Amino acid sequence: MLNGLGVSSEATQRTLAAGDPLGTHRVLDPPGALPQPAERLDADASRSFETELVVDVETLNIDAASFRQMEDASGSPDGVARLVLETVARRGKQHNPVTGSGGMLLGVVRRIGSLAAHRGVAVGDRIATLASLSLTPLSLRRIVAVRPASAQIDVEGTAILFASAPLARMPTDMPERLALALLDVAGAAPQVARLAGPGDTVAVLGAGGKSGLLCAAEARRRVGRGGRVIGIEASPEFAADLRALALCDHVAVVDARDPLAVRDAVLPLTGGAGADLTLSCVNVPGVELSAIVATRDRGKTYFFAMSTSFTAAALGAEGIGKDVDLYIGNGYAHGHADHTLALVREHPALAALMSSRYG
Amino acid sequence: MLNGLGVSSEATQRTLAAGDPLGTHRVLDPPGALPQPAERLDADASRSFETELVVDVETLNIDAASFRQMEDASGSPDGVARLVLETVARRGKQHNPVTGSGGMLLGVVRRIGSLAAHRGVAVGDRIATLASLSLTPLSLRRIVAVRPASAQIDVEGTAILFASAPLARMPTDMPERLALALLDVAGAAPQVARLAGPGDTVAVLGAGGKSGLLCAAEARRRVGRGGRVIGIEASPEFAADLRALALCDHVAVVDARDPLAVRDAVLPLTGGAGADLTLSCVNVPGVELSAIVATRDRGKTYFFAMSTSFTAAALGAEGIGKDVDLYIGNGYAHGHADHTLALVREHPALAALMSSRYG
Numbered sequence A, B: 001m002l003n004g005l006g007v008s009s010e011a012t013q014r015t016l017a018a019g020d021p022l023g024t025h026r027v028l029d030p031p032g033a034l035p036q037p038a039e040r041l042d043a044d045a046s047r048s049f050e051t052e053l054v055v056d057v058e059t060l061n062i063d064a065a066s067f068r069q070m071e072d073a074s075g076s077p078d079g080v081a082r083l084v085l086e087t088v089a090r091r092g093k094q095h096n097p098v099t100g101s102g103g104m105l106l107g108v109v110r111r112i113g114s115l116a117a118h119r120g121v122a123v124g125d126r127i128a129t130l131a132s133l134s135l136t137p138l139s140l141r142r143i144v145a146v147r148p149a150s151a152q153i154d155v156e157g158t159a160i161l162f163a164s165a166p167l168a169r170m171p172t173d174m175p176e177r178l179a180l181a182l183l184d185v186a187g188a189a190p191q192v193a194r195l196a197g198p199g200d201t202v203a204v205l206g207a208g209g210k211s212g213l214l215c216a217a218e219a220r221r222r223v224g225r226g227g228r229v230i231g232i233e234a235s236p237e238f239a240a241d242l243r244a245l246a247l248c249d250h251v252a253v254v255d256a257r258d259p260l261a262v263r264d265a266v267l268p269l270t271g272g273a274g275a276d277l278t279l280s281c282v283n284v285p286g287v288e289l290s291a292i293v294a295t296r297d298r299g300k301t302y303f304f305a306m307s308t309s310f311t312a313a314a315l316g317a318e319g320i321g322k323d324v325d326l327y328i329g330n331g332y333a334h335g336h337a338d339h340t341l342a343l344v345r346e347h348p349a350l351a352a353l354m355s356s357r358y359g
Helices: A007-016 A064-074 A077-091 A175-184 A189-195 A210-223 A236-245 A259-270 A288-293 A310-319 A336-346 A347-359 B009-018 B066-073 B077-091 B176-184 B190-194 B212-222 B235-243 B260-272 B288-291 B308-321 B336-346 B347-356
Strands: A027-029 A053-064 A101-111 A125-127 A138-147 A152-161 A167-169 A202-207 A230-234 A252-253 A276-281 A296-301 A327-328 B027-029 B053-063 B105-111 B126-129 B139-148 B150-161 B165-167 B201-205 B227-235 B248-252 B275-280 B295-305 B327-328
Touching: A053 A064, A053 A125, A053 A175, A077 A138, A077 A152, A101 A152, A101 A175, A101 B308, A125 A175, A138 B066, A167 A276, A167 B066, A175 A210, A175 A336, A189 A210, A189 A276, A189 A296, A189 A336, A202 A210, A202 A259, A210 A230, A210 A236, A210 A276, A210 A347, A230 A236, A230 A259, A236 A252, A236 A347, A252 A259, A252 A296, A259 A276, A259 A288, A288 A296, A288 A310, A296 A310, A296 B201, A310 A327, A310 B308, A327 B308, A336 A347, B009 B165, B053 B066, B053 B126, B053 B248, B066 B077, B077 B126, B077 B139, B077 B150, B105 B150, B105 B176, B126 B176, B150 B227, B165 B336, B176 B212, B176 B336, B176 B347, B190 B212, B190 B295, B201 B212, B212 B227, B212 B235, B212 B275, B212 B336, B212 B347, B227 B235, B227 B260, B235 B248, B235 B347, B260 B275, B275 B288, B288 B308, B295 B308, B308 B327, B336 B347
Parallel strands: A202 A230, A202 A276, A230 A252, A276 A296, A296 A327, B201 B227, B201 B275, B227 B248, B275 B295, B295 B327
Antiparallel strands: A053 A101, A053 A152, A101 A125, A125 A167, A138 A152, A327 B327, B053 B105, B053 B150, B105 B126, B126 B165, B139 B150
């Protein structure tokens, strides 16, 4: 006998005991969905599945675009707290219904399912989840503090991690909040490492922000002396921080939402051609075309920001006849947590700046 | 002296004579905007810019959503004609203020600027614009006919094509409607040609639809005998058409919105690993995760459909710890029109099917 998913009822029984690695056993609505697109998850940790980890949650690290939206919509930290409680109560996860994005969390392992022993953690370990909050079953007892500067929220609650959900043990050689902030954008630098090569020109939009700094640092060590790193940053303060790190060959104070200003900042530095690789790390809508016009013919444009519009990028490139490869930023890459922590350890000045801002 | 765009006045003089490749010299309101988001363009073809083409317009191929909105709002073909005349008179382009969309146009090249000689067209050539009407300067003398069945409007008018605006010479060896239907998705096959190699396994979601058929045909000739093409198609009729063309090694009738069903269809054919390249050609929301779970570790997932959600793809891959490269479908690639028309000419059975459906 088959159920709606084409799985035999016997197999379903086994799946229910173990839990599906993708977490479909926690989806309440709609049936047959995966946890991320699902409207509502079952976050009841008293029900045990053997592939799951159960975590006592201490801190939510909210996605920047999501935090900004909740701030704008509610007008205060208390308002953000209310929105988070409301979303988690309704959906069983901190999945912002407006931005579609989540974030990550920090907590302590409370229970390890019998089929999760290979995951390399022990009960009592402090871990960070690297899967998005938008697919992580979560229940909250209360909100302890909202910290807008770091887009972090201290809470008391319980989360469930599926077998497929990436996680990292917290490093002990740097402040926890700094590590969490870095792990939140751990996917960025490894992707840059794959795409940038010796001699390349790399342009980073939003280079003075969190993921932008990591991208600039990674680009610097990949392009070598023959290559160039161009930082575009709207905030004069962030641009000054960026200049002080000496990661970029050029830093321009430009609003990345203005494609003509971005073009005029990047093209003259590249003989009119554009960058080999342009990274968009700007967490506001409307920068797609700027990233595209900054890139050379047959170059690569990589969008890390969750505020990116698929259609604005696709139709923007088509409308101006720009033959570039357009990438959706994948937040996961093998070894990304270790990669990003090692990158920051290698740059004491970067670690100090990150620590002062996000630690 | 600098103007608002940070360009010297001398440079501005040069730019005005040649015309900006992006068409900013035709923007009247607001200043500094690009033509697509602009409220109003200068469509006066008596002012010459050397990078521009001037086209005598015969037919406007209105975006389906835009045409329907104008029909609903006006109640008659005459009403649609009035709305189009009104929009073009006010904005200098057929940019529907309600839907935000445009369409494309057919016409004959009247004038070629001295800096546009490389564009591969001659005065008198019949062409289709592949840039959206929402960014194409247009003036109309009169409307000749409104044809609701095809959302086409025959007109007498003049359009201006910027240096960056893609265009295609209309082929003379196939029906016009078929050619337009193919040009509408011309970007798909060339991207597949770049990403698929000999021996690869390529999975196509929505393989029986317009862009899906082109992708399957291109994949077939790229992967060779050692490779495999897997077609996923929800419609039994479209799946039968697809099977009859013998482009795919396997065709499965599966709804691509069901990631578990897609996983169960693709993984057993690939030893549990997943496809090297998965193409999403399904024009409905909610297929991002299906495309991702069908792809092997370090494989490529390419999204052609405009219904794709950036965050669903980015967070979906991250959430399940899937290390794949995610691409936004760029509708433009060099030589894409010729490439796609040649692909269809090479397959008489495909051409016949396309003609019966879309011709």
